[in-house]
Amino acid sequence: MSIQITKLNFSYPSSNSNLFEEFSLQIADGWTCVAGSNGCGKSTLLKLIAGILAPDGGKISCGGNASAENGAVYCAQETSEPPENLYTAFWSDDNEVRKFFSRLCVTEEMLERYETLSGGEKKRIQIACALAECPAVLLLDEPTNHLDANTCAMIADALKEFTGTGIMVSHDRAFADSLCGRTIFLYNEAAAFAGGRDCVAFDSYSCGLTKALELRQAAGQRSRGEWERLNAKAAAERSRSSALQEQNQKAKARLSKKSVDFRDHDAQAKIDVARISGKDRSTGDAKARLETQIRQTESERDSVKKVLQRKEGFALCATDFSKPLVVQECVLDVGGYSLKIPHVEFKRGTKVALTGQNGAGKTLFVHHVIEALQKAGRSGEALYLPQEIPDEQREAILRDLYGLEESERGEVFSTLYRLGSEPERLAQLRSGGPDSGLANASGTNDAAGGDGNNLSPGELRKLMIALAVQRPLSLLILDEPTNHMDITSVMALENALAALDCAMLIVSHDKAFLQKVANASLVAIRDGDHGELKIM
Numbered sequence: 001m002s003i004q005i006t007k008l009n010f011s012y013p014s015s016n017s018n019l020f021e022e023f024s025l026q027i028a029d030g031w032t033c034v035a036g037s038n039g040c041g042k043s044t045l046l047k048l049i050a051g052i053l054a055p056d057g058g059k060i061s062c063g064g065n066a067s068a069e070n071g072a073v074y075c076a077q078e079t080s081e082p083p084e085n086l087y088t089a090f091w092s093d094d095n096e097v098r099k100f101f102s103r104l105c106v107t108e109e110m111l112e113r114y115e116t117l118s119g120g121e122k123k124r125i126q127i128a129c130a131l132a133e134c135p136a137v138l139l140l141d142e143p144t145n146h147l148d149a150n151t152c153a154m155i156a157d158a159l160k161e162f163t164g165t166g167i168m169v170s171h172d173r174a175f176a177d178s179l180c181g182r183t184i185f186l187y188n189e190a191a192a193f194a195g196g197r198d199c200v201a202f203d204s205y206s207c208g209l210t211k212a213l214e215l216r217q218a219a220g221q222r223s224r225g226e227w228e229r230l231n232a233k234a235a236a237e238r239s240r241s242s243a244l245q246e247q248n249q250k251a252k253a254r255l256s257k258k259s260v261d262f263r264d265h266d267a268q269a270k271i272d273v274a275r276i277s278g279k280d281r282s283t284g285d286a287k288a289r290l291e292t293q294i295r296q297t298e299s300e301r302d303s304v305k306k307v308l309q310r311k312e313g314f315a316l317c318a319t320d321f322s323k324p325l326v327v328q329e330c331v332l333d334v335g336g337y338s339l340k341i342p343h344v345e346f347k348r349g350t351k352v353a354l355t356g357q358n359g360a361g362k363t364l365f366v367h368h369v370i371e372a373l374q375k376a377g378r379s380g381e382a383l384y385l386p387q388e389i390p391d392e393q394r395e396a397i398l399r400d401l402y403g404l405e406e407s408e409r410g411e412v413f414s415t416l417y418r419l420g421s422e423p424e425r426l427a428q429l430r431s432g433g434p435d436s437g438l439a440n441a442s443g444t445n446d447a448a449g450g451d452g453n454n455l456s457p458g459e460l461r462k463l464m465i466a467l468a469v470q471r472p473l474s475l476l477i478l479d480e481p482t483n484h485m486d487i488t489s490v491m492a493l494e495n496a497l498a499a500l501d502c503a504m505l506i507v508s509h510d511k512a513f514l515q516k517v518a519n520a521s522l523v524a525i526r527d528g529d530h531g532e533l534k535i536m
Helices: 042-050 086-090 095-103 108-112 119-132 149-159 173-179 209-254 265-277 282-302 362-375 391-402 406-418 423-428 457-468 487-499 511-517
Strands: 003-010 020-027 030-036 057-062 072-075 137-141 165-169 182-188 200-205 325-327 330-334 337-341 344-346 351-356 382-385 475-479 503-507 520-527 530-535
Touching (some): 020 200, 030 173, 030 487, 042 057, 042 137, 042 165, 095 119, 095 149, 119 149, 149 173, 165 173, 173 511, 182 209, 200 209, 209 282, 325 362, 351 362, 351 511, 362 382, 362 475, 457 487, 487 511
Parallel strands (some): 030 182, 072 137, 382 475, 475 503
Antiparallel strands (some): 003 020, 520 530
Protein backbone atom coordinates (compact mmCIF):
# COMPACT_ATOMS: atom_id res chain seq x y z
CA MET A 1 0.00 0.00 0.00
CA SER A 2 1.79 3.12 -1.18
CA ILE A 3 1.19 6.53 0.42
CA GLN A 4 0.47 9.48 -1.84
CA ILE A 5 0.77 12.99 -0.41
CA THR A 6 -0.53 15.68 -2.77
CA LYS A 7 -0.10 19.45 -2.31
CA LEU A 8 -0.08 19.18 1.47
CA ASN A 9 -0.36 22.41 3.46
CA PHE A 10 0.04 22.54 7.23
CA SER A 11 1.05 25.02 9.92
CA TYR A 12 0.83 25.06 13.70
CA PRO A 13 -1.51 27.72 15.15
CA SER A 14 1.39 29.51 16.87
CA SER A 15 3.47 29.69 13.67
CA ASN A 16 3.59 32.62 11.27
CA SER A 17 4.49 30.43 8.29
CA ASN A 18 3.55 27.10 6.75
CA LEU A 19 5.59 24.10 7.78
CA PHE A 20 4.42 22.25 4.66
CA GLU A 21 3.43 24.22 1.57
CA GLU A 22 2.22 22.49 -1.61
CA PHE A 23 4.21 19.46 -0.43
CA SER A 24 3.86 16.33 -2.59
CA LEU A 25 5.52 12.97 -1.94
CA GLN A 26 4.95 9.30 -2.70
CA ILE A 27 6.14 6.57 -0.31
CA ALA A 28 6.21 2.97 -1.57
CA ASP A 29 5.76 -0.30 0.31
CA GLY A 30 8.57 -1.52 2.54
CA TRP A 31 10.56 0.50 5.04
CA THR A 32 11.47 4.15 4.46
CA CYS A 33 13.61 6.27 6.79
CA VAL A 34 12.69 9.92 7.30
CA ALA A 35 15.62 12.07 8.43
CA GLY A 36 16.39 15.75 8.84
CA SER A 37 17.09 18.46 11.39
CA ASN A 38 14.96 19.29 14.42
CA GLY A 39 11.94 21.36 13.41
CA CYS A 40 11.88 20.18 9.79
CA GLY A 41 8.59 18.35 10.24
CA LYS A 42 9.55 14.67 10.63
CA SER A 43 7.23 13.82 13.53
CA THR A 44 4.57 16.15 12.17
CA LEU A 45 4.62 14.33 8.83
CA LEU A 46 4.12 10.98 10.57
CA LYS A 47 1.20 12.36 12.61
CA LEU A 48 -0.39 13.78 9.46
CA ILE A 49 -0.12 10.40 7.74
CA ALA A 50 -1.57 8.68 10.83
CA GLY A 51 -4.50 11.09 10.93
CA ILE A 52 -3.53 12.42 14.39
CA LEU A 53 -3.14 15.87 12.83
CA ALA A 54 -5.36 17.27 10.10
CA PRO A 55 -3.80 19.09 7.13
CA ASP A 56 -4.83 22.65 6.29
CA GLY A 57 -5.03 21.67 2.64
CA GLY A 58 -4.07 18.96 0.19
CA LYS A 59 -4.62 15.21 0.43
CA ILE A 60 -2.97 12.16 1.97
CA SER A 61 -4.13 8.83 0.56
CA CYS A 62 -3.06 5.27 1.26
CA GLY A 63 -3.72 2.68 -1.40
CA GLY A 64 -6.54 4.76 -2.82
CA ASN A 65 -8.17 5.54 0.54
CA ALA A 66 -8.58 9.19 1.34
CA SER A 67 -7.21 8.79 4.87
CA ALA A 68 -4.69 6.60 6.61
CA GLU A 69 -6.36 7.05 9.98
CA ASN A 70 -7.94 3.59 10.16
CA GLY A 71 -5.04 1.68 8.63
CA ALA A 72 -2.04 3.32 10.31
CA VAL A 73 -0.44 2.83 13.72
CA TYR A 74 1.83 5.55 15.11
CA CYS A 75 4.46 4.68 17.74
CA ALA A 76 5.62 7.84 19.51
CA GLN A 77 9.04 8.27 21.11
CA GLU A 78 7.50 8.29 24.58
CA THR A 79 6.40 5.01 26.18
CA SER A 80 5.25 6.22 29.61
CA GLU A 81 1.67 5.10 28.96
CA PRO A 82 0.90 1.47 28.01
CA PRO A 83 -0.61 0.92 24.52
CA GLU A 84 -4.42 0.83 24.49
CA ASN A 85 -4.51 -2.69 23.03
CA LEU A 86 -1.87 -4.15 25.35
CA TYR A 87 -4.05 -6.55 27.33
CA THR A 88 -6.48 -7.50 24.56
CA ALA A 89 -3.60 -8.21 22.15
CA PHE A 90 -1.48 -10.08 24.68
CA TRP A 91 -4.39 -12.36 25.67
CA SER A 92 -5.68 -12.78 22.12
CA ASP A 93 -6.69 -16.25 20.96
CA ASP A 94 -5.02 -15.53 17.61
CA ASN A 95 -1.53 -16.99 17.52
CA GLU A 96 -0.61 -14.58 14.70
CA VAL A 97 -1.26 -11.73 17.13
CA ARG A 98 0.42 -13.29 20.16
CA LYS A 99 3.56 -14.28 18.27
CA PHE A 100 4.88 -10.71 18.31
CA PHE A 101 4.97 -10.69 22.11
CA SER A 102 6.87 -13.95 22.11
CA ARG A 103 9.30 -12.69 19.48
CA LEU A 104 9.99 -9.54 21.47
CA CYS A 105 10.27 -11.46 24.76
CA VAL A 106 7.27 -9.75 26.39
CA THR A 107 6.04 -11.73 29.41
CA GLU A 108 2.92 -11.61 31.57
CA GLU A 109 5.04 -10.49 34.50
CA MET A 110 6.15 -7.39 32.53
CA LEU A 111 2.52 -6.37 31.99
CA GLU A 112 1.91 -6.41 35.74
CA ARG A 113 4.70 -3.92 36.45
CA TYR A 114 4.61 -1.72 33.36
CA GLU A 115 5.38 1.50 35.26
CA THR A 116 8.66 0.08 36.59
CA LEU A 117 9.90 -1.34 33.28
CA SER A 118 12.99 0.02 31.57
CA GLY A 119 12.66 2.17 28.47
CA GLY A 120 13.82 -0.73 26.30
CA GLU A 121 11.23 -3.10 27.78
CA LYS A 122 8.45 -0.56 27.26
CA LYS A 123 9.55 0.01 23.67
CA ARG A 124 9.42 -3.74 22.97
CA ILE A 125 5.86 -3.84 24.32
CA GLN A 126 4.86 -0.77 22.28
CA ILE A 127 6.15 -2.25 19.03
CA ALA A 128 4.69 -5.72 19.76
CA CYS A 129 1.27 -4.10 20.28
CA ALA A 130 1.67 -2.11 17.05
CA LEU A 131 2.56 -5.21 15.03
CA ALA A 132 -0.33 -7.10 16.64
CA GLU A 133 -2.70 -4.61 14.98
CA CYS A 134 -1.49 -5.82 11.56
CA PRO A 135 -1.62 -2.27 10.24
CA ALA A 136 -1.29 -1.35 6.59
CA VAL A 137 0.98 1.53 7.63
CA LEU A 138 3.37 1.44 10.61
CA LEU A 139 4.95 4.72 11.75
CA LEU A 140 7.87 4.70 14.21
CA ASP A 141 9.27 7.87 15.79
CA GLU A 142 12.88 7.38 17.00
CA PRO A 143 12.32 3.72 18.02
CA THR A 144 15.85 3.10 19.35
CA ASN A 145 16.26 5.83 21.98
CA HIS A 146 17.59 4.31 25.24
CA LEU A 147 17.90 0.82 23.73
CA ASP A 148 20.98 -1.37 23.96
CA ALA A 149 22.38 -3.23 20.95
CA ASN A 150 20.64 -6.52 21.80
CA THR A 151 17.22 -4.88 22.07
CA CYS A 152 17.78 -2.96 18.84
CA ALA A 153 18.62 -6.20 17.04
CA MET A 154 15.56 -7.94 18.52
CA ILE A 155 13.24 -5.14 17.38
CA ALA A 156 14.86 -4.96 13.94
CA ASP A 157 14.33 -8.69 13.42
CA ALA A 158 10.63 -8.37 14.34
CA LEU A 159 10.14 -5.36 12.06
CA LYS A 160 11.72 -7.14 9.10
CA GLU A 161 8.64 -9.37 8.96
CA PHE A 162 6.31 -6.39 8.53
CA THR A 163 4.98 -6.46 4.96
CA GLY A 164 3.07 -3.17 4.80
CA THR A 165 4.32 0.39 4.39
CA GLY A 166 6.73 1.24 7.19
CA ILE A 167 8.09 4.71 7.90
CA MET A 168 10.55 5.48 10.66
CA VAL A 169 12.13 8.67 11.93
CA SER A 170 15.58 7.69 13.14
CA HIS A 171 19.06 9.03 13.75
CA ASP A 172 20.41 5.52 14.34
CA ARG A 173 22.21 4.80 11.09
CA ALA A 174 22.92 1.12 11.77
CA PHE A 175 19.31 0.41 12.78
CA ALA A 176 17.82 2.35 9.86
CA ASP A 177 20.22 0.75 7.38
CA SER A 178 19.21 -2.75 8.55
CA LEU A 179 15.56 -2.10 7.56
CA CYS A 180 15.22 0.78 5.13
CA GLY A 181 15.89 0.65 1.42
CA ARG A 182 14.80 4.25 0.91
CA THR A 183 15.49 7.53 2.70
CA ILE A 184 13.52 10.79 2.64
CA PHE A 185 15.55 13.76 3.88
CA LEU A 186 13.42 16.72 4.97
CA TYR A 187 14.86 20.21 5.21
CA ASN A 188 13.81 23.85 5.38
CA GLU A 189 14.59 25.39 2.01
CA ALA A 190 15.51 28.80 3.46
CA ALA A 191 18.01 27.20 5.85
CA ALA A 192 19.51 24.94 3.17
CA PHE A 193 19.74 27.16 0.09
CA ALA A 194 20.23 30.84 -0.60
CA GLY A 195 16.87 32.28 -1.63
CA GLY A 196 14.94 29.17 -0.56
CA ARG A 197 11.34 29.23 0.70
CA ASP A 198 10.61 29.17 4.42
CA CYS A 199 8.93 25.76 4.31
CA VAL A 200 9.81 22.08 4.14
CA ALA A 201 11.20 20.41 1.02
CA PHE A 202 12.73 16.95 0.60
CA ASP A 203 15.30 14.89 -1.25
CA SER A 204 14.66 11.20 -1.90
CA TYR A 205 17.29 8.46 -2.03
CA SER A 206 16.91 4.80 -3.05
CA CYS A 207 19.21 3.56 -0.29
CA GLY A 208 19.67 3.40 3.46
CA LEU A 209 20.36 6.34 5.75
CA THR A 210 24.16 6.10 5.82
CA LYS A 211 24.52 6.02 2.04
CA ALA A 212 21.88 8.74 1.66
CA LEU A 213 23.84 11.07 3.95
CA GLU A 214 27.00 10.42 1.93
CA LEU A 215 25.19 11.10 -1.34
CA ARG A 216 23.63 14.25 0.09
CA GLN A 217 26.96 15.59 1.29
CA ALA A 218 28.62 14.86 -2.06
CA ALA A 219 25.76 16.48 -4.00
CA GLY A 220 25.94 19.55 -1.77
CA GLN A 221 29.68 19.87 -2.37
CA ARG A 222 29.22 19.51 -6.12
CA SER A 223 26.38 22.03 -6.17
CA ARG A 224 28.29 24.60 -4.16
CA GLY A 225 31.44 24.01 -6.22
CA GLU A 226 29.51 24.54 -9.44
CA TRP A 227 27.91 27.73 -8.10
CA GLU A 228 31.30 29.08 -7.03
CA ARG A 229 32.84 28.16 -10.41
CA LEU A 230 30.14 30.00 -12.32
CA ASN A 231 30.26 32.93 -9.91
CA ALA A 232 34.04 33.20 -10.41
CA LYS A 233 33.55 32.98 -14.17
CA ALA A 234 30.97 35.79 -14.09
CA ALA A 235 33.33 37.93 -11.96
CA ALA A 236 36.18 37.38 -14.44
CA GLU A 237 33.90 38.31 -17.34
CA ARG A 238 32.78 41.47 -15.53
CA SER A 239 36.43 42.37 -14.97
CA ARG A 240 37.16 41.94 -18.70
CA SER A 241 34.07 43.98 -19.48
CA SER A 242 35.37 46.84 -17.32
CA ALA A 243 38.71 46.70 -19.13
CA LEU A 244 36.95 46.81 -22.52
CA GLN A 245 34.83 49.70 -21.26
CA GLU A 246 38.01 51.61 -20.48
CA GLN A 247 39.46 50.78 -23.91
CA ASN A 248 36.20 51.84 -25.51
CA GLN A 249 36.31 55.18 -23.77
CA LYS A 250 39.85 55.71 -25.04
CA ALA A 251 38.76 54.75 -28.55
CA LYS A 252 35.92 57.28 -28.43
CA ALA A 253 38.39 59.91 -27.27
CA ARG A 254 40.61 59.12 -30.27
CA LEU A 255 37.66 59.61 -32.63
CA SER A 256 36.79 62.97 -31.12
CA LYS A 257 37.79 66.16 -33.01
CA LYS A 258 37.54 68.31 -29.89
CA SER A 259 41.30 68.19 -29.28
CA VAL A 260 42.22 68.62 -32.99
CA ASP A 261 43.02 72.07 -34.32
CA PHE A 262 40.28 73.03 -36.79
CA ARG A 263 42.99 74.03 -39.22
CA ASP A 264 44.62 70.54 -39.10
CA HIS A 265 42.71 69.09 -42.04
CA ASP A 266 44.87 65.96 -42.32
CA ALA A 267 44.12 64.88 -38.74
CA GLN A 268 40.42 65.54 -39.17
CA ALA A 269 40.40 63.49 -42.40
CA LYS A 270 42.04 60.53 -40.65
CA ILE A 271 39.34 60.61 -37.92
CA ASP A 272 36.62 60.69 -40.57
CA VAL A 273 38.14 57.64 -42.31
CA ALA A 274 38.34 55.77 -38.96
CA ARG A 275 34.69 56.56 -38.21
CA ILE A 276 33.53 55.37 -41.61
CA SER A 277 35.66 52.19 -41.62
CA GLY A 278 34.71 51.27 -38.04
CA LYS A 279 38.36 50.46 -37.38
CA ASP A 280 38.13 51.56 -33.73
CA ARG A 281 34.70 50.02 -33.13
CA SER A 282 36.04 46.54 -32.29
CA THR A 283 36.34 47.15 -28.52
CA GLY A 284 32.72 48.29 -28.32
CA ASP A 285 31.51 45.24 -30.22
CA ALA A 286 33.60 42.93 -28.04
CA LYS A 287 32.14 44.54 -24.91
CA ALA A 288 28.59 44.03 -26.17
CA ARG A 289 29.27 40.35 -26.85
CA LEU A 290 30.84 40.00 -23.41
CA GLU A 291 27.79 41.58 -21.72
CA THR A 292 25.63 38.93 -23.38
CA GLN A 293 27.99 36.23 -22.13
CA ILE A 294 27.86 37.67 -18.58
CA ARG A 295 24.06 37.49 -18.56
CA GLN A 296 24.20 33.87 -19.73
CA THR A 297 26.78 32.90 -17.08
CA GLU A 298 24.84 34.61 -14.28
CA SER A 299 21.63 32.95 -15.44
CA GLU A 300 23.37 29.56 -15.40
CA ARG A 301 24.80 30.30 -11.93
CA ASP A 302 21.41 31.36 -10.54
CA SER A 303 19.85 28.12 -11.78
CA VAL A 304 22.19 26.22 -9.43
CA LYS A 305 21.01 26.03 -5.82
CA LYS A 306 23.63 27.66 -3.62
CA VAL A 307 24.06 25.35 -0.63
CA LEU A 308 24.47 27.27 2.61
CA GLN A 309 27.34 25.94 4.70
CA ARG A 310 27.43 25.87 8.49
CA LYS A 311 30.63 25.99 10.45
CA GLU A 312 31.04 22.90 12.61
CA GLY A 313 33.03 21.89 15.64
CA PHE A 314 34.13 23.67 18.79
CA ALA A 315 37.24 23.98 20.89
CA LEU A 316 37.56 23.47 24.62
CA CYS A 317 38.98 26.30 26.69
CA ALA A 318 42.69 25.99 27.30
CA THR A 319 43.26 23.64 30.22
CA ASP A 320 46.10 22.89 32.60
CA PHE A 321 44.52 19.57 33.62
CA SER A 322 47.29 17.25 32.51
CA LYS A 323 46.97 14.78 35.38
CA PRO A 324 45.04 11.68 34.29
CA LEU A 325 42.15 10.20 36.26
CA VAL A 326 42.97 6.67 37.41
CA VAL A 327 40.21 4.21 38.32
CA GLN A 328 41.65 1.38 40.37
CA GLU A 329 40.73 -2.26 39.89
CA CYS A 330 37.89 -3.16 42.26
CA VAL A 331 34.54 -4.88 42.63
CA LEU A 332 31.36 -2.83 43.06
CA ASP A 333 28.49 -4.40 45.02
CA VAL A 334 25.10 -2.74 44.65
CA GLY A 335 21.71 -4.32 45.43
CA GLY A 336 22.95 -7.91 45.21
CA TYR A 337 24.79 -7.30 41.92
CA SER A 338 28.59 -7.25 41.74
CA LEU A 339 30.57 -5.62 38.95
CA LYS A 340 34.28 -6.26 38.48
CA ILE A 341 36.12 -3.09 37.40
CA PRO A 342 39.56 -3.24 35.71
CA HIS A 343 42.32 -0.66 36.09
CA VAL A 344 41.32 2.22 33.77
CA GLU A 345 43.27 5.41 33.11
CA PHE A 346 41.57 8.44 31.58
CA LYS A 347 44.22 10.73 30.17
CA ARG A 348 44.15 13.44 27.57
CA GLY A 349 43.12 12.03 24.20
CA THR A 350 41.65 8.80 25.64
CA LYS A 351 38.08 8.42 24.38
CA VAL A 352 36.48 5.32 25.85
CA ALA A 353 33.32 3.77 24.41
CA LEU A 354 31.35 2.00 27.15
CA THR A 355 28.96 -0.56 25.65
CA GLY A 356 27.00 -3.62 26.74
CA GLN A 357 23.45 -4.74 27.40
CA ASN A 358 21.19 -2.68 29.62
CA GLY A 359 21.47 -3.75 33.26
CA ALA A 360 25.06 -4.95 32.93
CA GLY A 361 26.49 -2.04 34.94
CA LYS A 362 27.32 0.79 32.53
CA THR A 363 25.56 3.44 34.60
CA LEU A 364 27.03 1.93 37.78
CA PHE A 365 30.54 2.44 36.38
CA VAL A 366 29.74 6.00 35.28
CA HIS A 367 28.64 6.88 38.82
CA HIS A 368 31.80 5.22 40.17
CA VAL A 369 33.94 7.46 37.93
CA ILE A 370 32.02 10.56 39.07
CA GLU A 371 32.54 9.57 42.73
CA ALA A 372 36.27 9.10 42.05
CA LEU A 373 36.42 12.65 40.66
CA GLN A 374 34.58 14.01 43.68
CA LYS A 375 36.84 12.19 46.15
CA ALA A 376 39.87 13.58 44.36
CA GLY A 377 38.41 17.09 44.51
CA ARG A 378 38.34 17.25 40.72
CA SER A 379 34.58 17.30 39.97
CA GLY A 380 34.94 20.82 38.53
CA GLU A 381 37.10 19.42 35.74
CA ALA A 382 34.35 17.22 34.28
CA LEU A 383 31.02 17.45 32.50
CA TYR A 384 28.48 14.70 33.08
CA LEU A 385 25.64 14.59 30.58
CA PRO A 386 23.03 12.09 31.86
CA GLN A 387 20.46 10.27 29.75
CA GLU A 388 17.56 12.16 31.29
CA ILE A 389 17.73 15.68 32.66
CA PRO A 390 15.48 16.48 35.68
CA ASP A 391 13.08 19.43 35.42
CA GLU A 392 14.89 21.45 38.08
CA GLN A 393 18.18 21.04 36.21
CA ARG A 394 16.55 22.13 32.95
CA GLU A 395 15.46 25.39 34.57
CA ALA A 396 18.91 25.93 36.08
CA ILE A 397 20.58 25.42 32.69
CA LEU A 398 18.60 28.21 31.06
CA ARG A 399 19.22 30.51 34.02
CA ASP A 400 22.94 29.79 33.69
CA LEU A 401 22.78 30.75 30.02
CA TYR A 402 21.21 34.14 30.64
CA GLY A 403 23.43 34.77 33.65
CA LEU A 404 26.45 34.95 31.34
CA GLU A 405 28.00 38.12 30.02
CA GLU A 406 26.79 39.01 26.54
CA SER A 407 30.10 38.01 24.92
CA GLU A 408 30.10 34.64 26.72
CA ARG A 409 26.49 34.02 25.73
CA GLY A 410 27.46 34.78 22.16
CA GLU A 411 30.12 32.06 22.32
CA VAL A 412 27.50 29.59 23.59
CA PHE A 413 25.14 30.52 20.74
CA SER A 414 27.98 30.12 18.24
CA THR A 415 28.69 26.61 19.56
CA LEU A 416 24.98 25.74 19.42
CA TYR A 417 24.85 26.86 15.80
CA ARG A 418 27.85 24.69 14.98
CA LEU A 419 26.05 21.75 16.59
CA GLY A 420 23.15 22.16 14.17
CA SER A 421 20.79 24.34 16.25
CA GLU A 422 19.07 27.62 15.48
CA PRO A 423 19.97 29.60 18.64
CA GLU A 424 17.68 32.54 17.82
CA ARG A 425 14.78 30.65 19.41
CA LEU A 426 16.61 30.48 22.74
CA ALA A 427 16.46 34.25 22.93
CA GLN A 428 12.74 33.83 23.61
CA LEU A 429 13.33 31.48 26.56
CA ARG A 430 14.82 33.79 29.16
CA SER A 431 13.35 32.08 32.23
CA GLY A 432 12.43 28.61 33.43
CA GLY A 433 8.78 29.41 34.08
CA PRO A 434 5.80 27.79 32.37
CA ASP A 435 5.56 30.57 29.78
CA SER A 436 9.08 29.91 28.57
CA GLY A 437 8.38 26.38 27.43
CA LEU A 438 11.33 25.06 29.42
CA ALA A 439 9.01 23.39 31.90
CA ASN A 440 7.84 21.25 28.99
CA ALA A 441 11.31 20.49 27.72
CA SER A 442 10.64 16.81 27.85
CA GLY A 443 8.23 17.15 24.95
CA THR A 444 9.24 15.01 22.03
CA ASN A 445 7.49 16.69 19.15
CA ASP A 446 9.59 17.35 16.14
CA ALA A 447 9.70 21.11 16.13
CA ALA A 448 11.32 21.24 19.54
CA GLY A 449 7.96 20.87 21.15
CA GLY A 450 5.48 20.55 18.30
CA ASP A 451 4.19 24.12 18.46
CA GLY A 452 7.68 25.60 18.48
CA ASN A 453 7.41 26.95 22.06
CA ASN A 454 9.23 24.21 23.98
CA LEU A 455 12.90 23.35 24.32
CA SER A 456 13.34 19.78 23.13
CA PRO A 457 15.53 17.24 24.98
CA GLY A 458 17.97 17.23 22.07
CA GLU A 459 18.33 21.01 22.13
CA LEU A 460 18.77 20.92 25.91
CA ARG A 461 21.60 18.40 25.59
CA LYS A 462 23.39 20.56 23.05
CA LEU A 463 22.94 23.61 25.29
CA MET A 464 24.55 21.74 28.22
CA ILE A 465 27.54 20.84 26.02
CA ALA A 466 27.83 24.39 24.67
CA LEU A 467 27.83 25.80 28.22
CA ALA A 468 30.32 23.23 29.49
CA VAL A 469 32.98 23.82 26.85
CA GLN A 470 33.18 27.48 27.86
CA ARG A 471 35.25 26.38 30.87
CA PRO A 472 38.34 24.17 31.09
CA LEU A 473 37.53 20.45 31.08
CA SER A 474 39.64 17.34 31.44
CA LEU A 475 36.88 14.72 31.16
CA LEU A 476 33.57 14.52 29.30
CA ILE A 477 31.17 11.82 30.53
CA LEU A 478 28.36 11.38 28.02
CA ASP A 479 25.53 8.92 28.69
CA GLU A 480 23.69 8.21 25.41
CA PRO A 481 24.51 11.69 24.04
CA THR A 482 22.71 11.13 20.73
CA ASN A 483 19.30 10.31 22.23
CA HIS A 484 16.66 12.82 21.07
CA MET A 485 19.07 14.39 18.58
CA ASP A 486 18.40 14.63 14.86
CA ILE A 487 20.86 13.11 12.41
CA THR A 488 22.43 16.42 11.38
CA SER A 489 23.09 17.28 15.04
CA VAL A 490 24.48 13.79 15.69
CA MET A 491 26.94 14.15 12.83
CA ALA A 492 27.93 17.68 13.90
CA LEU A 493 28.47 16.45 17.47
CA GLU A 494 30.55 13.44 16.42
CA ASN A 495 32.76 15.61 14.22
CA ALA A 496 33.26 18.08 17.08
CA LEU A 497 34.02 15.39 19.68
CA ALA A 498 36.39 13.59 17.32
CA ALA A 499 38.44 16.78 17.07
CA LEU A 500 38.72 17.34 20.85
CA ASP A 501 41.73 16.06 22.79
CA CYS A 502 40.24 15.88 26.30
CA ALA A 503 39.46 12.49 27.85
CA MET A 504 35.96 11.08 27.30
CA LEU A 505 33.75 8.29 28.60
CA ILE A 506 30.87 7.69 26.20
CA VAL A 507 27.96 5.34 26.86
CA SER A 508 26.16 4.71 23.57
CA HIS A 509 24.63 2.02 21.38
CA ASP A 510 25.15 4.13 18.23
CA LYS A 511 27.86 2.17 16.44
CA ALA A 512 28.50 4.76 13.74
CA PHE A 513 28.86 7.50 16.35
CA LEU A 514 31.31 5.50 18.47
CA GLN A 515 33.38 4.47 15.44
CA LYS A 516 33.88 8.15 14.60
CA VAL A 517 34.65 9.38 18.13
CA ALA A 518 36.10 6.62 20.35
CA ASN A 519 39.61 5.15 20.34
CA ALA A 520 39.23 2.70 23.25
CA SER A 521 36.50 0.33 24.39
CA LEU A 522 35.01 -1.07 27.60
CA VAL A 523 32.29 -3.72 27.37
CA ALA A 524 29.96 -4.52 30.26
CA ILE A 525 29.10 -8.24 30.39
CA ARG A 526 26.53 -9.70 32.80
CA ASP A 527 26.11 -13.28 33.96
CA GLY A 528 23.32 -13.51 36.50
CA ASP A 529 24.20 -11.48 39.60
CA HIS A 530 27.77 -10.93 38.48
CA GLY A 531 29.18 -8.64 35.84
CA GLU A 532 32.52 -7.52 34.51
CA LEU A 533 33.91 -4.65 32.53
CA LYS A 534 36.36 -5.87 29.91
CA ILE A 535 38.88 -3.79 28.02
CA MET A 536 38.54 -4.57 24.34
